[in-house]
Amino acid sequence: MFSVREVYLSKAESLEQLGTKPKFWFTGENGERLLFKADQRGTGEDWAEKIACELCGLLGLPHVDYELAVDLDKHRPGVVCQTCSPPPASLILGNQLLLAHDQRYPTEAKNRYKVREHTVAAVAEVIKALYPPPEDWLKGLPKGITSATDIFAGYIMLDAWIGNQDRHHENWAALKLENTLQLAPTFDHGAALARQIGDTERQQRMTTRDAGFGIAHFARSARSAFYRDSGAKKSMTTIEAWRAFSLYTPSAYKIWVSQLHAIDAARVRKILEKVPLDRLSNIGRDFTDRLLTENRKRIVDGDEI
Ligand SMILES: Nc1ncnc2c1ncn2[C@@H]1O[C@H](COP(=O)(O)OP(=O)(O)OP(=O)(O)O)[C@@H](O)[C@H]1O
Ligand SMILES: [Mg+2]
Known part of the structure:
Protein backbone atom coordinates (compact mmCIF):
# COMPACT_ATOMS: atom_id res chain seq x y z
CA MET A 1 0.00 0.00 0.00
CA THR A 83 7.84 22.59 -3.94
CA CYS A 84 9.39 22.26 -7.35
CA SER A 85 10.60 25.86 -7.19
CA PRO A 86 12.62 26.22 -3.99
CA PRO A 87 14.10 29.71 -3.55
CA PRO A 88 15.82 31.38 -5.27
CA ALA A 89 13.87 29.73 -8.13
CA SER A 90 10.32 30.85 -8.84
CA LEU A 91 7.47 29.33 -10.81
CA ILE A 92 6.21 31.28 -13.82
CA LEU A 93 2.84 29.92 -14.89
CA GLY A 94 1.81 29.32 -18.49
CA ASN A 95 -0.49 32.34 -18.65
CA GLN A 96 2.38 34.68 -17.73
CA LEU A 97 4.63 33.07 -20.32
CA LEU A 98 1.92 33.44 -22.94
CA LEU A 99 1.36 37.06 -21.97
CA ALA A 100 5.05 37.83 -22.36
CA HIS A 101 4.78 36.39 -25.84
CA ASP A 102 1.52 38.15 -26.77
CA GLN A 103 0.33 41.23 -24.85
CA ARG A 104 -3.30 40.45 -25.71
CA TYR A 105 -3.28 37.03 -24.03
CA PRO A 106 -6.11 36.93 -21.41
CA THR A 107 -4.56 36.14 -18.03
CA GLU A 108 -7.30 37.07 -15.55
CA ALA A 109 -8.16 34.36 -13.02
CA LYS A 110 -11.75 34.06 -14.23
CA ASN A 111 -10.35 33.10 -17.61
CA ARG A 112 -8.72 29.88 -16.54
CA TYR A 113 -11.08 27.65 -18.49
CA LYS A 114 -12.32 27.92 -22.08
CA VAL A 115 -9.53 30.25 -23.12
CA ARG A 116 -9.58 30.00 -26.90
CA GLU A 117 -6.22 31.74 -27.11
CA HIS A 118 -4.73 28.71 -25.32
CA THR A 119 -3.86 27.18 -28.67
CA VAL A 120 -1.41 24.41 -29.39
CA ALA A 121 0.55 26.78 -31.67
CA ALA A 122 0.85 29.54 -29.02
CA VAL A 123 1.88 27.12 -26.29
CA ALA A 124 4.35 25.31 -28.56
CA GLU A 125 5.96 28.65 -29.44
CA VAL A 126 6.44 29.50 -25.75
CA ILE A 127 7.75 26.03 -24.85
CA LYS A 128 10.28 26.18 -27.70
CA ALA A 129 11.97 29.12 -25.94
CA LEU A 130 12.42 27.20 -22.64
CA TYR A 131 15.36 25.08 -21.54
CA PRO A 132 14.61 21.53 -20.34
CA PRO A 133 13.96 21.08 -16.59
CA PRO A 134 17.01 21.04 -14.25
CA GLU A 135 19.14 17.88 -14.39
CA ASP A 136 17.72 16.40 -11.16
CA TRP A 137 14.30 15.98 -12.80
CA LEU A 138 15.60 14.17 -15.87
CA LYS A 139 16.75 10.87 -14.38
CA GLY A 140 14.11 8.61 -15.98
CA LEU A 141 13.87 10.39 -19.33
CA PRO A 142 13.92 8.04 -22.35
CA LYS A 143 16.92 8.26 -24.65
CA GLY A 144 16.43 10.76 -27.46
CA ILE A 145 14.13 13.08 -25.48
CA THR A 146 16.20 16.20 -25.03
CA SER A 147 14.43 19.53 -25.57
CA ALA A 148 11.66 21.21 -23.58
CA THR A 149 9.37 20.59 -26.57
CA ASP A 150 10.18 16.84 -26.52
CA ILE A 151 9.40 16.69 -22.81
CA PHE A 152 6.26 18.80 -22.97
CA ALA A 153 4.95 16.52 -25.74
CA GLY A 154 5.30 13.73 -23.16
CA TYR A 155 3.12 15.72 -20.73
CA ILE A 156 0.45 15.99 -23.38
CA MET A 157 0.61 12.26 -24.14
CA LEU A 158 0.29 11.60 -20.41
CA ASP A 159 -2.88 13.75 -20.44
CA ALA A 160 -4.31 11.62 -23.23
CA TRP A 161 -3.46 8.44 -21.34
CA ILE A 162 -4.97 9.52 -18.03
CA GLY A 163 -7.82 11.60 -19.50
CA ASN A 164 -6.55 14.83 -17.95
CA GLN A 165 -8.85 17.62 -19.10
CA ASP A 166 -7.27 20.19 -16.82
CA ARG A 167 -3.97 21.27 -18.44
CA HIS A 168 -5.09 24.91 -18.47
CA HIS A 169 -2.62 27.80 -18.49
CA GLU A 170 -1.98 27.63 -14.74
CA ASN A 171 -1.26 23.91 -14.86
CA TRP A 172 2.02 24.08 -16.76
CA ALA A 173 4.89 26.39 -16.01
CA ALA A 174 8.54 27.35 -16.20
CA LEU A 175 11.11 27.53 -13.42
CA LYS A 176 12.93 30.84 -13.34
CA LEU A 177 16.43 30.93 -11.92
CA GLU A 178 18.42 34.10 -12.45
CA ASN A 179 17.34 34.92 -15.96
CA THR A 180 16.97 31.41 -17.27
CA LEU A 181 13.59 29.82 -17.92
CA GLN A 182 13.39 26.02 -17.74
CA LEU A 183 10.31 23.88 -18.26
CA ALA A 184 8.83 22.91 -14.88
CA PRO A 185 8.06 19.28 -14.08
CA THR A 186 4.45 18.27 -14.76
CA PHE A 187 2.02 18.83 -11.85
CA ASP A 188 -1.67 18.91 -10.90
CA HIS A 189 -3.25 15.80 -12.40
CA GLY A 190 -5.94 15.46 -9.75
CA ALA A 191 -8.76 16.07 -12.20
CA ALA A 192 -7.81 13.07 -14.36
CA LEU A 193 -8.88 9.41 -14.51
CA ALA A 194 -12.59 10.32 -14.44
CA ARG A 195 -12.16 10.45 -10.68
CA GLN A 196 -15.41 12.34 -10.14
CA ILE A 197 -17.98 9.97 -11.67
CA GLY A 198 -18.64 7.64 -8.74
CA ASP A 199 -18.84 3.87 -8.50
CA THR A 200 -22.45 3.50 -9.64
CA GLU A 201 -21.69 5.09 -12.98
CA ARG A 202 -18.38 3.20 -13.22
CA GLN A 203 -20.15 -0.09 -12.75
CA GLN A 204 -22.83 0.80 -15.29
CA ARG A 205 -20.28 1.85 -17.87
CA MET A 206 -18.30 -1.38 -17.36
CA THR A 207 -21.32 -3.65 -17.77
CA THR A 208 -23.53 -1.85 -20.29
CA ARG A 209 -24.36 -3.37 -23.67
CA ASP A 210 -24.94 0.10 -25.06
CA ALA A 211 -21.77 1.00 -26.95
CA GLY A 212 -22.69 4.67 -26.63
CA PHE A 213 -22.37 4.38 -22.86
CA GLY A 214 -19.39 2.03 -22.66
CA ILE A 215 -15.82 2.79 -21.72
CA ALA A 216 -14.50 3.16 -25.27
CA HIS A 217 -17.05 5.86 -26.00
CA PHE A 218 -16.49 7.50 -22.64
CA ALA A 219 -12.71 7.61 -23.20
CA ARG A 220 -13.23 9.42 -26.49
CA SER A 221 -15.22 12.18 -24.83
CA ALA A 222 -12.24 13.56 -22.85
CA ARG A 223 -11.54 17.15 -23.88
CA SER A 224 -8.30 19.01 -23.31
CA ALA A 225 -7.87 22.67 -22.38
CA PHE A 226 -6.24 23.35 -25.77
CA TYR A 227 -7.77 24.90 -28.86
CA ARG A 228 -6.80 24.34 -32.47
CA ASP A 229 -7.15 28.07 -33.10
CA SER A 230 -8.69 31.02 -31.30
CA GLY A 231 -11.83 30.81 -33.46
CA ALA A 232 -12.53 27.16 -32.57
CA LYS A 233 -15.91 26.48 -30.95
CA LYS A 234 -14.79 23.49 -28.89
CA SER A 235 -11.52 22.58 -27.25
CA MET A 236 -9.60 19.68 -28.76
CA THR A 237 -9.97 16.17 -27.41
CA THR A 238 -7.02 14.99 -25.35
CA ILE A 239 -5.89 12.76 -28.24
CA GLU A 240 -6.19 15.59 -30.76
CA ALA A 241 -4.09 17.84 -28.53
CA TRP A 242 -1.44 15.14 -28.22
CA ARG A 243 -1.27 14.56 -31.97
CA ALA A 244 -1.15 18.32 -32.64
CA PHE A 245 1.71 18.84 -30.17
CA SER A 246 3.62 15.87 -31.43
CA LEU A 247 3.76 17.44 -34.89
CA TYR A 248 6.29 19.88 -33.39
CA THR A 249 8.56 16.97 -32.54
CA PRO A 250 7.99 13.85 -34.68
CA SER A 251 11.01 12.06 -33.20
CA ALA A 252 9.66 12.50 -29.65
CA TYR A 253 6.25 11.25 -30.82
CA LYS A 254 7.76 7.90 -31.73
CA ILE A 255 9.79 7.65 -28.54
CA TRP A 256 6.87 8.45 -26.23
CA VAL A 257 4.53 6.06 -28.00
CA SER A 258 7.01 3.21 -27.74
CA GLN A 259 7.67 4.11 -24.11
CA LEU A 260 3.93 3.83 -23.39
CA HIS A 261 3.61 0.67 -25.46
CA ALA A 262 6.38 -1.02 -23.45
CA ILE A 263 4.73 -0.48 -20.06
CA ASP A 264 3.61 -3.78 -18.60
CA ALA A 265 -0.13 -3.74 -17.79
CA ALA A 266 0.61 -5.64 -14.58
CA ARG A 267 2.71 -2.73 -13.32
CA VAL A 268 -0.18 -0.35 -13.86
CA ARG A 269 -2.53 -2.71 -12.03
CA LYS A 270 -0.08 -2.91 -9.15
CA ILE A 271 -0.10 0.86 -8.80
CA LEU A 272 -3.90 0.88 -8.64
CA GLU A 273 -3.84 -1.83 -5.99
CA LYS A 274 -1.48 0.17 -3.81
CA VAL A 275 -4.11 2.84 -3.23
CA PRO A 276 -5.93 2.03 0.04
CA LEU A 277 -9.44 0.69 -0.57
CA ASP A 278 -11.03 3.41 1.52
CA ARG A 279 -9.84 5.89 -1.12
CA LEU A 280 -10.28 3.82 -4.29
CA SER A 281 -12.70 0.89 -4.26
CA ASN A 282 -12.37 -2.34 -6.24
CA ILE A 283 -14.85 -0.99 -8.77
CA GLY A 284 -12.72 2.16 -8.99
CA ARG A 285 -9.59 0.11 -9.58
CA ASP A 286 -11.22 -1.97 -12.31
CA PHE A 287 -12.71 1.01 -14.09
CA THR A 288 -9.50 3.04 -13.92
CA ASP A 289 -7.56 0.06 -15.23
CA ARG A 290 -9.92 -0.30 -18.19
CA LEU A 291 -9.89 3.42 -18.92
CA LEU A 292 -6.08 3.45 -18.94
CA THR A 293 -5.99 0.36 -21.16
CA GLU A 294 -8.44 1.92 -23.60
CA ASN A 295 -6.56 5.22 -23.77
CA ARG A 296 -3.24 3.48 -24.14
CA LYS A 297 -4.58 1.50 -27.08
CA ARG A 298 -5.90 4.66 -28.72
CA ILE A 299 -2.52 6.36 -28.39
CA VAL A 300 -0.48 3.36 -29.52
CA ASP A 301 -2.79 2.54 -32.46
CA GLY A 302 -2.65 6.20 -33.47
CA ASP A 303 -5.46 5.81 -36.00
CA GLU A 304 -8.08 8.13 -34.56
CA ILE A 305 -7.23 11.27 -36.47
N1 LIG B 1 5.02 21.34 -6.29
C1 LIG B 1 4.78 22.64 -6.41
N2 LIG B 1 5.81 23.52 -6.38
C2 LIG B 1 5.61 24.86 -6.52
N3 LIG B 1 4.38 25.41 -6.67
C3 LIG B 1 3.32 24.60 -6.70
C4 LIG B 1 3.46 23.17 -6.59
N4 LIG B 1 2.25 22.62 -6.66
C5 LIG B 1 1.39 23.63 -6.81
N5 LIG B 1 2.02 24.83 -6.83
C6 LIG B 1 1.40 26.16 -6.99
O1 LIG B 1 0.07 26.11 -6.51
C7 LIG B 1 -0.84 26.33 -7.57
C8 LIG B 1 -2.05 25.46 -7.38
O2 LIG B 1 -1.65 24.10 -7.31
P1 LIG B 1 -2.39 22.99 -8.17
O3 LIG B 1 -2.43 23.43 -9.60
O4 LIG B 1 -1.73 21.69 -7.90
O5 LIG B 1 -3.81 23.07 -7.46
P2 LIG B 1 -5.32 22.95 -7.88
O6 LIG B 1 -6.12 23.65 -6.89
O7 LIG B 1 -5.54 21.51 -8.09
O8 LIG B 1 -5.42 23.70 -9.25
P3 LIG B 1 -6.63 23.67 -10.33
O9 LIG B 1 -7.59 24.69 -9.90
O10 LIG B 1 -5.84 24.00 -11.54
O11 LIG B 1 -7.18 22.28 -10.39
C9 LIG B 1 -0.07 26.04 -8.84
O12 LIG B 1 -0.61 26.73 -9.96
C10 LIG B 1 1.31 26.52 -8.47
O13 LIG B 1 1.39 27.93 -8.59
MG1 LIG C 1 -3.85 23.80 -10.79
Whole structure:
Protein backbone atom coordinates (compact mmCIF):
# COMPACT_ATOMS: atom_id res chain seq x y z
CA MET A 1 0.00 0.00 0.00
CA PHE A 2 1.07 3.57 -0.51
CA SER A 3 1.98 5.32 2.72
CA VAL A 4 -0.30 8.07 4.00
CA ARG A 5 1.45 11.07 5.50
CA GLU A 6 -0.15 12.80 8.46
CA VAL A 7 -0.32 16.60 8.25
CA TYR A 8 -1.97 19.31 10.35
CA LEU A 9 -3.68 22.48 9.18
CA SER A 10 -2.57 24.02 12.48
CA LYS A 11 1.04 23.76 11.22
CA ALA A 12 0.28 25.67 8.03
CA GLU A 13 2.61 28.58 7.33
CA SER A 14 0.64 29.98 4.41
CA LEU A 15 -2.36 29.16 2.28
CA GLU A 16 -1.87 28.70 -1.46
CA GLN A 17 -4.27 31.05 -3.25
CA LEU A 18 -3.76 29.76 -6.77
CA GLY A 19 -5.89 26.89 -8.02
CA THR A 20 -9.36 25.88 -6.87
CA LYS A 21 -8.77 23.35 -4.08
CA PRO A 22 -7.88 24.21 -0.47
CA LYS A 23 -4.10 24.01 -0.04
CA PHE A 24 -1.49 25.01 2.52
CA TRP A 25 2.29 25.18 2.72
CA PHE A 26 4.28 23.92 5.70
CA THR A 27 7.82 22.80 6.54
CA GLY A 28 8.75 19.11 6.70
CA GLU A 29 11.07 17.36 9.17
CA ASN A 30 14.08 18.00 6.95
CA GLY A 31 13.31 21.65 6.40
CA GLU A 32 11.72 21.01 3.00
CA ARG A 33 8.82 23.20 1.83
CA LEU A 34 5.72 21.04 1.42
CA LEU A 35 2.25 21.66 -0.02
CA PHE A 36 -0.86 19.82 1.20
CA LYS A 37 -3.69 19.67 -1.35
CA ALA A 38 -7.00 18.63 0.16
CA ASP A 39 -9.63 16.53 -1.53
CA GLN A 40 -12.34 18.28 0.39
CA ARG A 41 -15.21 17.27 -1.81
CA GLY A 42 -14.48 13.57 -1.72
CA THR A 43 -14.17 13.42 -5.48
CA GLY A 44 -11.00 11.37 -5.61
CA GLU A 45 -8.50 14.06 -6.48
CA ASP A 46 -6.11 12.47 -4.00
CA TRP A 47 -5.91 9.03 -5.57
CA ALA A 48 -6.02 10.44 -9.11
CA GLU A 49 -3.04 12.67 -8.29
CA LYS A 50 -1.11 9.79 -6.74
CA ILE A 51 -1.79 7.34 -9.56
CA ALA A 52 -0.94 9.93 -12.23
CA CYS A 53 2.32 10.64 -10.44
CA GLU A 54 3.26 6.94 -10.43
CA LEU A 55 2.37 6.67 -14.13
CA CYS A 56 4.65 9.65 -14.82
CA GLY A 57 7.35 7.57 -13.16
CA LEU A 58 6.69 4.64 -15.53
CA LEU A 59 6.94 6.96 -18.54
CA GLY A 60 10.05 8.69 -17.24
CA LEU A 61 8.50 12.16 -17.22
CA PRO A 62 9.84 14.92 -14.96
CA HIS A 63 7.00 15.20 -12.44
CA VAL A 64 6.15 16.56 -9.03
CA ASP A 65 6.16 13.63 -6.62
CA TYR A 66 2.90 13.30 -4.68
CA GLU A 67 2.31 11.25 -1.55
CA LEU A 68 -1.11 10.38 -0.15
CA ALA A 69 -1.83 12.40 2.99
CA VAL A 70 -4.45 13.12 5.61
CA ASP A 71 -5.03 16.41 7.42
CA LEU A 72 -5.70 15.22 10.97
CA ASP A 73 -6.99 18.62 12.08
CA LYS A 74 -9.76 18.67 9.49
CA HIS A 75 -10.07 14.90 8.94
CA ARG A 76 -9.73 15.30 5.19
CA PRO A 77 -7.73 13.25 2.69
CA GLY A 78 -5.35 14.79 0.21
CA VAL A 79 -1.83 14.66 -1.14
CA VAL A 80 1.46 16.24 -0.19
CA CYS A 81 4.25 17.34 -2.51
CA GLN A 82 7.49 19.26 -2.24
CA THR A 83 7.84 22.59 -3.94
CA CYS A 84 9.39 22.26 -7.35
CA SER A 85 10.60 25.86 -7.19
CA PRO A 86 12.62 26.22 -3.99
CA PRO A 87 14.10 29.71 -3.55
CA PRO A 88 15.82 31.38 -5.27
CA ALA A 89 13.87 29.73 -8.13
CA SER A 90 10.32 30.85 -8.84
CA LEU A 91 7.47 29.33 -10.81
CA ILE A 92 6.21 31.28 -13.82
CA LEU A 93 2.84 29.92 -14.89
CA GLY A 94 1.81 29.32 -18.49
CA ASN A 95 -0.49 32.34 -18.65
CA GLN A 96 2.38 34.68 -17.73
CA LEU A 97 4.63 33.07 -20.32
CA LEU A 98 1.92 33.44 -22.94
CA LEU A 99 1.36 37.06 -21.97
CA ALA A 100 5.05 37.83 -22.36
CA HIS A 101 4.78 36.39 -25.84
CA ASP A 102 1.52 38.15 -26.77
CA GLN A 103 0.33 41.23 -24.85
CA ARG A 104 -3.30 40.45 -25.71
CA TYR A 105 -3.28 37.03 -24.03
CA PRO A 106 -6.11 36.93 -21.41
CA THR A 107 -4.56 36.14 -18.03
CA GLU A 108 -7.30 37.07 -15.55
CA ALA A 109 -8.16 34.36 -13.02
CA LYS A 110 -11.75 34.06 -14.23
CA ASN A 111 -10.35 33.10 -17.61
CA ARG A 112 -8.72 29.88 -16.54
CA TYR A 113 -11.08 27.65 -18.49
CA LYS A 114 -12.32 27.92 -22.08
CA VAL A 115 -9.53 30.25 -23.12
CA ARG A 116 -9.58 30.00 -26.90
CA GLU A 117 -6.22 31.74 -27.11
CA HIS A 118 -4.73 28.71 -25.32
CA THR A 119 -3.86 27.18 -28.67
CA VAL A 120 -1.41 24.41 -29.39
CA ALA A 121 0.55 26.78 -31.67
CA ALA A 122 0.85 29.54 -29.02
CA VAL A 123 1.88 27.12 -26.29
CA ALA A 124 4.35 25.31 -28.56
CA GLU A 125 5.96 28.65 -29.44
CA VAL A 126 6.44 29.50 -25.75
CA ILE A 127 7.75 26.03 -24.85
CA LYS A 128 10.28 26.18 -27.70
CA ALA A 129 11.97 29.12 -25.94
CA LEU A 130 12.42 27.20 -22.64
CA TYR A 131 15.36 25.08 -21.54
CA PRO A 132 14.61 21.53 -20.34
CA PRO A 133 13.96 21.08 -16.59
CA PRO A 134 17.01 21.04 -14.25
CA GLU A 135 19.14 17.88 -14.39
CA ASP A 136 17.72 16.40 -11.16
CA TRP A 137 14.30 15.98 -12.80
CA LEU A 138 15.60 14.17 -15.87
CA LYS A 139 16.75 10.87 -14.38
CA GLY A 140 14.11 8.61 -15.98
CA LEU A 141 13.87 10.39 -19.33
CA PRO A 142 13.92 8.04 -22.35
CA LYS A 143 16.92 8.26 -24.65
CA GLY A 144 16.43 10.76 -27.46
CA ILE A 145 14.13 13.08 -25.48
CA THR A 146 16.20 16.20 -25.03
CA SER A 147 14.43 19.53 -25.57
CA ALA A 148 11.66 21.21 -23.58
CA THR A 149 9.37 20.59 -26.57
CA ASP A 150 10.18 16.84 -26.52
CA ILE A 151 9.40 16.69 -22.81
CA PHE A 152 6.26 18.80 -22.97
CA ALA A 153 4.95 16.52 -25.74
CA GLY A 154 5.30 13.73 -23.16
CA TYR A 155 3.12 15.72 -20.73
CA ILE A 156 0.45 15.99 -23.38
CA MET A 157 0.61 12.26 -24.14
CA LEU A 158 0.29 11.60 -20.41
CA ASP A 159 -2.88 13.75 -20.44
CA ALA A 160 -4.31 11.62 -23.23
CA TRP A 161 -3.46 8.44 -21.34
CA ILE A 162 -4.97 9.52 -18.03
CA GLY A 163 -7.82 11.60 -19.50
CA ASN A 164 -6.55 14.83 -17.95
CA GLN A 165 -8.85 17.62 -19.10
CA ASP A 166 -7.27 20.19 -16.82
CA ARG A 167 -3.97 21.27 -18.44
CA HIS A 168 -5.09 24.91 -18.47
CA HIS A 169 -2.62 27.80 -18.49
CA GLU A 170 -1.98 27.63 -14.74
CA ASN A 171 -1.26 23.91 -14.86
CA TRP A 172 2.02 24.08 -16.76
CA ALA A 173 4.89 26.39 -16.01
CA ALA A 174 8.54 27.35 -16.20
CA LEU A 175 11.11 27.53 -13.42
CA LYS A 176 12.93 30.84 -13.34
CA LEU A 177 16.43 30.93 -11.92
CA GLU A 178 18.42 34.10 -12.45
CA ASN A 179 17.34 34.92 -15.96
CA THR A 180 16.97 31.41 -17.27
CA LEU A 181 13.59 29.82 -17.92
CA GLN A 182 13.39 26.02 -17.74
CA LEU A 183 10.31 23.88 -18.26
CA ALA A 184 8.83 22.91 -14.88
CA PRO A 185 8.06 19.28 -14.08
CA THR A 186 4.45 18.27 -14.76
CA PHE A 187 2.02 18.83 -11.85
CA ASP A 188 -1.67 18.91 -10.90
CA HIS A 189 -3.25 15.80 -12.40
CA GLY A 190 -5.94 15.46 -9.75
CA ALA A 191 -8.76 16.07 -12.20
CA ALA A 192 -7.81 13.07 -14.36
CA LEU A 193 -8.88 9.41 -14.51
CA ALA A 194 -12.59 10.32 -14.44
CA ARG A 195 -12.16 10.45 -10.68
CA GLN A 196 -15.41 12.34 -10.14
CA ILE A 197 -17.98 9.97 -11.67
CA GLY A 198 -18.64 7.64 -8.74
CA ASP A 199 -18.84 3.87 -8.50
CA THR A 200 -22.45 3.50 -9.64
CA GLU A 201 -21.69 5.09 -12.98
CA ARG A 202 -18.38 3.20 -13.22
CA GLN A 203 -20.15 -0.09 -12.75
CA GLN A 204 -22.83 0.80 -15.29
CA ARG A 205 -20.28 1.85 -17.87
CA MET A 206 -18.30 -1.38 -17.36
CA THR A 207 -21.32 -3.65 -17.77
CA THR A 208 -23.53 -1.85 -20.29
CA ARG A 209 -24.36 -3.37 -23.67
CA ASP A 210 -24.94 0.10 -25.06
CA ALA A 211 -21.77 1.00 -26.95
CA GLY A 212 -22.69 4.67 -26.63
CA PHE A 213 -22.37 4.38 -22.86
CA GLY A 214 -19.39 2.03 -22.66
CA ILE A 215 -15.82 2.79 -21.72
CA ALA A 216 -14.50 3.16 -25.27
CA HIS A 217 -17.05 5.86 -26.00
CA PHE A 218 -16.49 7.50 -22.64
CA ALA A 219 -12.71 7.61 -23.20
CA ARG A 220 -13.23 9.42 -26.49
CA SER A 221 -15.22 12.18 -24.83
CA ALA A 222 -12.24 13.56 -22.85
CA ARG A 223 -11.54 17.15 -23.88
CA SER A 224 -8.30 19.01 -23.31
CA ALA A 225 -7.87 22.67 -22.38
CA PHE A 226 -6.24 23.35 -25.77
CA TYR A 227 -7.77 24.90 -28.86
CA ARG A 228 -6.80 24.34 -32.47
CA ASP A 229 -7.15 28.07 -33.10
CA SER A 230 -8.69 31.02 -31.30
CA GLY A 231 -11.83 30.81 -33.46
CA ALA A 232 -12.53 27.16 -32.57
CA LYS A 233 -15.91 26.48 -30.95
CA LYS A 234 -14.79 23.49 -28.89
CA SER A 235 -11.52 22.58 -27.25
CA MET A 236 -9.60 19.68 -28.76
CA THR A 237 -9.97 16.17 -27.41
CA THR A 238 -7.02 14.99 -25.35
CA ILE A 239 -5.89 12.76 -28.24
CA GLU A 240 -6.19 15.59 -30.76
CA ALA A 241 -4.09 17.84 -28.53
CA TRP A 242 -1.44 15.14 -28.22
CA ARG A 243 -1.27 14.56 -31.97
CA ALA A 244 -1.15 18.32 -32.64
CA PHE A 245 1.71 18.84 -30.17
CA SER A 246 3.62 15.87 -31.43
CA LEU A 247 3.76 17.44 -34.89
CA TYR A 248 6.29 19.88 -33.39
CA THR A 249 8.56 16.97 -32.54
CA PRO A 250 7.99 13.85 -34.68
CA SER A 251 11.01 12.06 -33.20
CA ALA A 252 9.66 12.50 -29.65
CA TYR A 253 6.25 11.25 -30.82
CA LYS A 254 7.76 7.90 -31.73
CA ILE A 255 9.79 7.65 -28.54
CA TRP A 256 6.87 8.45 -26.23
CA VAL A 257 4.53 6.06 -28.00
CA SER A 258 7.01 3.21 -27.74
CA GLN A 259 7.67 4.11 -24.11
CA LEU A 260 3.93 3.83 -23.39
CA HIS A 261 3.61 0.67 -25.46
CA ALA A 262 6.38 -1.02 -23.45
CA ILE A 263 4.73 -0.48 -20.06
CA ASP A 264 3.61 -3.78 -18.60
CA ALA A 265 -0.13 -3.74 -17.79
CA ALA A 266 0.61 -5.64 -14.58
CA ARG A 267 2.71 -2.73 -13.32
CA VAL A 268 -0.18 -0.35 -13.86
CA ARG A 269 -2.53 -2.71 -12.03
CA LYS A 270 -0.08 -2.91 -9.15
CA ILE A 271 -0.10 0.86 -8.80
CA LEU A 272 -3.90 0.88 -8.64
CA GLU A 273 -3.84 -1.83 -5.99
CA LYS A 274 -1.48 0.17 -3.81
CA VAL A 275 -4.11 2.84 -3.23
CA PRO A 276 -5.93 2.03 0.04
CA LEU A 277 -9.44 0.69 -0.57
CA ASP A 278 -11.03 3.41 1.52
CA ARG A 279 -9.84 5.89 -1.12
CA LEU A 280 -10.28 3.82 -4.29
CA SER A 281 -12.70 0.89 -4.26
CA ASN A 282 -12.37 -2.34 -6.24
CA ILE A 283 -14.85 -0.99 -8.77
CA GLY A 284 -12.72 2.16 -8.99
CA ARG A 285 -9.59 0.11 -9.58
CA ASP A 286 -11.22 -1.97 -12.31
CA PHE A 287 -12.71 1.01 -14.09
CA THR A 288 -9.50 3.04 -13.92
CA ASP A 289 -7.56 0.06 -15.23
CA ARG A 290 -9.92 -0.30 -18.19
CA LEU A 291 -9.89 3.42 -18.92
CA LEU A 292 -6.08 3.45 -18.94
CA THR A 293 -5.99 0.36 -21.16
CA GLU A 294 -8.44 1.92 -23.60
CA ASN A 295 -6.56 5.22 -23.77
CA ARG A 296 -3.24 3.48 -24.14
CA LYS A 297 -4.58 1.50 -27.08
CA ARG A 298 -5.90 4.66 -28.72
CA ILE A 299 -2.52 6.36 -28.39
CA VAL A 300 -0.48 3.36 -29.52
CA ASP A 301 -2.79 2.54 -32.46
CA GLY A 302 -2.65 6.20 -33.47
CA ASP A 303 -5.46 5.81 -36.00
CA GLU A 304 -8.08 8.13 -34.56
CA ILE A 305 -7.23 11.27 -36.47
N1 LIG B 1 5.02 21.34 -6.29
C1 LIG B 1 4.78 22.64 -6.41
N2 LIG B 1 5.81 23.52 -6.38
C2 LIG B 1 5.61 24.86 -6.52
N3 LIG B 1 4.38 25.41 -6.67
C3 LIG B 1 3.32 24.60 -6.70
C4 LIG B 1 3.46 23.17 -6.59
N4 LIG B 1 2.25 22.62 -6.66
C5 LIG B 1 1.39 23.63 -6.81
N5 LIG B 1 2.02 24.83 -6.83
C6 LIG B 1 1.40 26.16 -6.99
O1 LIG B 1 0.07 26.11 -6.51
C7 LIG B 1 -0.84 26.33 -7.57
C8 LIG B 1 -2.05 25.46 -7.38
O2 LIG B 1 -1.65 24.10 -7.31
P1 LIG B 1 -2.39 22.99 -8.17
O3 LIG B 1 -2.43 23.43 -9.60
O4 LIG B 1 -1.73 21.69 -7.90
O5 LIG B 1 -3.81 23.07 -7.46
P2 LIG B 1 -5.32 22.95 -7.88
O6 LIG B 1 -6.12 23.65 -6.89
O7 LIG B 1 -5.54 21.51 -8.09
O8 LIG B 1 -5.42 23.70 -9.25
P3 LIG B 1 -6.63 23.67 -10.33
O9 LIG B 1 -7.59 24.69 -9.90
O10 LIG B 1 -5.84 24.00 -11.54
O11 LIG B 1 -7.18 22.28 -10.39
C9 LIG B 1 -0.07 26.04 -8.84
O12 LIG B 1 -0.61 26.73 -9.96
C10 LIG B 1 1.31 26.52 -8.47
O13 LIG B 1 1.39 27.93 -8.59
MG1 LIG C 1 -3.85 23.80 -10.79
